[in-house]
Amino acid sequence: xxxxxxxxxxxxxxxxxxxxxxxxxxxxxxxxxxxxxxxxxxxxxxxxxxxxxxxxxxxxxxxxxxxxxxxxxxxxxxxxxxxxxxxxxxxxxxxxxxxxxxxxxxxxxxxxxxxxxxxxxxxxxxxxxxxxxxxxxxxxxxxxxxxxxxxxxxxxxxxxxxxxxxxxxxxxxxxxxxxxxxxxxxxxxxxxxxxxxxxxxxxxxxxxxxxxxxxxxxxxxxxxxxxxxxxxxxxxxxxxxxxxxxxxxxxxxxxxxxxxxxxxxxxxxxxxxxxxxxxxxxxxxxxxxxxxxxxxxxxxxxxxxxxxxxxxxxxxxxxxxxxxxxxxxxxxxxxxxxxxxxxxxxxxxxxxxxxxxxxxxxxxxxxxxxxxxxxxxxxxxxxxxxxxxxxxxxxxxxxxxxxxxxxxxxxxxxxxxxxxxxxxxxxxxxxxxxxxxxxxxxxxxxxxxxxxxxxxxxxxxx
Numbered sequence: 488x489x490x491x492x493x494x495x496x497x498x499x500x501x502x503x504x505x506x507x508x509x510x511x512x513x514x515x516x517x518x519x520x521x522x523x524x525x526x527x528x529x530x531x532x533x534x535x536x537x538x539x540x541x542x543x544x545x546x547x548x549x550x551x552x553x554x555x556x557x558x559x560x561x562x563x564x565x566x567x568x569x570x571x572x573x574x575x576x577x578x579x580x581x582x583x584x585x586x587x588x589x590x591x592x593x594x595x596x597x598x599x600x601x602x603x604x605x606x607x608x609x610x611x612x613x614x615x616x617x618x619x620x621x622x623x624x625x626x627x628x629x630x631x632x633x634x635x636x637x638x639x640x641x642x643x644x645x646x647x648x649x650x651x652x653x654x655x656x657x658x659x660x661x662x663x664x665x666x667x668x669x670x671x672x673x674x675x676x677x678x679x680x681x682x683x684x685x686x687x688x689x690x691x692x693x694x695x696x697x698x699x700x701x702x703x704x705x706x707x708x709x710x711x712x713x714x715x716x717x718x719x720x721x722x723x724x725x726x727x728x729x730x731x732x733x734x735x736x737x738x739x740x741x742x743x744x745x746x747x748x749x750x751x752x753x754x755x756x757x758x759x760x761x762x763x764x765x766x767x768x769x770x771x772x773x774x775x776x777x778x779x780x781x782x783x784x785x786x787x788x789x790x791x792x793x794x795x796x797x798x799x800x801x802x803x804x805x806x807x808x809x810x811x812x813x814x815x816x817x818x819x820x821x822x823x824x825x826x827x828x829x830x831x832x833x834x835x836x837x838x839x840x841x842x843x844x845x846x847x848x849x850x851x852x853x854x855x856x857x858x859x860x861x862x863x864x865x866x867x868x869x870x871x872x873x874x875x876x877x878x879x880x881x882x883x884x885x886x887x888x889x890x891x892x893x894x895x896x897x898x899x900x901x902x903x904x905x906x907x908x909x910x911x912x913x914x915x916x917x918x919x920x921x922x923x924x925x926x927x928x929x930x931x932x933x934x935x936x937x938x939x940x941x942x943x944x945x946x947x948x949x
Contacts, residue, residue: 499548500527500540507558507595508791510865513537514680514773516687516809517637518828519552521666528694529658535771536658545653546739555687557680558773560867566784569690569828571811578871578939579838579845580808581783584815586837587807587829589790594922599916601652601737603805605827606676606703609787611647611711612821613701615676623662623699632663632731636732639669639867652705655713660684667695674701678710679779686784688891704782706790706806708774715769719762720747722904723755741945742791742805761912768903774798775855775891778869782840786814795838806837834898838935843923849937850876852886874938882930 500519507513515535519526524547530535553559554621567574569581590603596611597604613619624646626638637659640646659681666673667907680702688696720726732750737743737759747755780793782788792804807829809815821827838845853873856866893899903911 496885499550499553502553503538503556503558503750504540504634506865507556508537510775511772512558512865512867514557514777515656515771516557516678516681516684517661518555518663518681518684519548520555520658521660521663522552523548523664524893525664529661531713533712533772535656535712541825542904548852551688551691552753554691555684555693557683558867560869561680561683561687562868562870563602563779563783564870565709566686568692570686572786574941575783577834579849579934579937580834581779581797581810583808583810585809585818586832586834587781587809588797588832588836589805589807589818589827589829590803592828594603596647597803599647599650600803601650601705601743602741602789603803603807604650605787605789605805606809607647609817610640610674611643612817612824612826613904614643614646618672619674621669621676622646622676623659623666624676625653625657625659627651627653627735628733630918631728633713633728639665639673643833645845651735654709654711654736655716656710656773663688663695666698669695669698671698674703675699676703678704680773680775681784682784683779693913699848700710701817701896702785703789704785705785706781706788706841706844707777708780708847709766710764710771710774711769712771715765716747718765718769718900718904719745719755719908722908732751740801742798757908757912758916760919761908764903764911764915767890768900770891770895775861776852776867777858780844780853781808783810786811787818792843806832806840808837809897823919824923836937842931842934845926846934849873849928850880850934851884851887854881855888858888869935871939871941874940877933879929880932885927893936 503519517529519538520529524546526542527538527540528699530539552635564574567582575582587606591597591605591608593608594774610622614622616617621639621641623637624640624648625635627635629636632918637655640649659677677685685696685699685702717728730749731747733748735746744759745757754944781790788808788810790806792806797804803878809818818829822829850873854876
């Protein structure tokens with residue numbers, strides 16, 4: 488490596504540190520670490536895993552790490568044109584070909600997933616039919632029982648063991664270092680920011696990323712810092728992370744429950760919606776600035792099918808969105824072979840199932856970023872923005888942001904741990920439902936007819 492190249496590489500790390508990490512914009516995706524040749528580690532802390540250089544010069548970090556950093560923002564219109572040959576007709580959910588209500592027809596697979604087992608079933612089909620050689624998924628309980636780490640799964644057993652969601656940041660793209668040396672075709676499962684980084688790397692010709700032939704991902708609304716689990720444990724007699732033998736975020740019958748098995752043999756369980764009481768206290772900053780809820784750059788994206796009738800039926804149902812031609816073809820093959828139940832779902836029905844979170848991302852995030860810019864704070868750039876957001880909706884966001892700001896205070900976190908869980912969980916669920924009911928007219932008003940403008944200042948390769 489020449490002195491000039493080494494200087495440029497060192498400058499990339501400094502720019503990412505100054506423009507992303509120190510400004511609180513890191514999404515914890517791990518892309519820079521995965522591209523660093525082992526010179527950057529993702530170090531865990533109260534603000535999530537953050538990149539830390541193990542060498543002063545970070546000499547192997549290339550300009551690609553800067554161009555693909557989702558903390559700076561990813562130009563969605565540019566990637567839409569590259570991936571889908573055009574812009575989406577509906578900016579709330581991105582480009583798509585078909586929308587289904589579905590689930591795996593293999594009971595074991597359906598039950599072990601977070602909702603309908605569609606992602607796990609798809610990966611198994613790809614592997615068993617020699618369409619891929621391995622899949623990038625999460626290995627749960629590694630390197631500690633309460634953590635997960637990315638892995639290249641080469642067997643059906645490893646893929647099945649990776650089922651279910653994780654609600655704390657995991658830097659999946661650190662796996663890029665291993666991907667570069669992998670000899671074969673890959674499927675990839677990631678969150679919206681991680682997927683955006685992978686697509687950007689593919690567009691820019693990164694050899695490792697181009698080995699990924701199928702990209703699949705879940706809908707992602709909220710992610711919490713690991714301190715949420717610490718707080719929950721403190722509420723249960725001051726137990727520590729080190730006491731955990733196994734952690735599952737969506738165990739049991741859909742919609743599932745948080746389950747923590749302790750080394751003592753004790754099992755802690757909390758209804759999913761009751762456990763959500765921790766969201767206002769430990770929501771990650773990157774969640775608040777993310778505008779992609781439905782994982783818009785995948786071949787197939789999958790989310791819970793929140794519908795009262797379906798929730799009463801149980802079993803697990805998913806909204807399944809085929810975005811590319813190969814995604815549509817893959818779903819059709821699995822349906823024809825009796826592996827997936829897939830029924831056409833209208834756009835209106837799909838939007839209705841997630842109206843609250845679509846508003847949180849497609850209006851709320853843009854309002855929050857506008858406020859931060861007004862105070863001179865850096866925000867990510869996504870290449871587009873809403874044409875108009877009503878004053879009433881902005882007032883609603885003042886209330887939401889006030890709750891989140893208060894919840895992140897030390898005093899609020901201290902107090903919530905002293906309220907018995909048998910009270911705070913059900914109380915939060917009641918308040919959540921009441922808030923959704925009260926705010927629904929404002930948060931849904933005009934949502935489906937929103938128009939967006941492309942920002943001409945973000946047309947560069949960055």
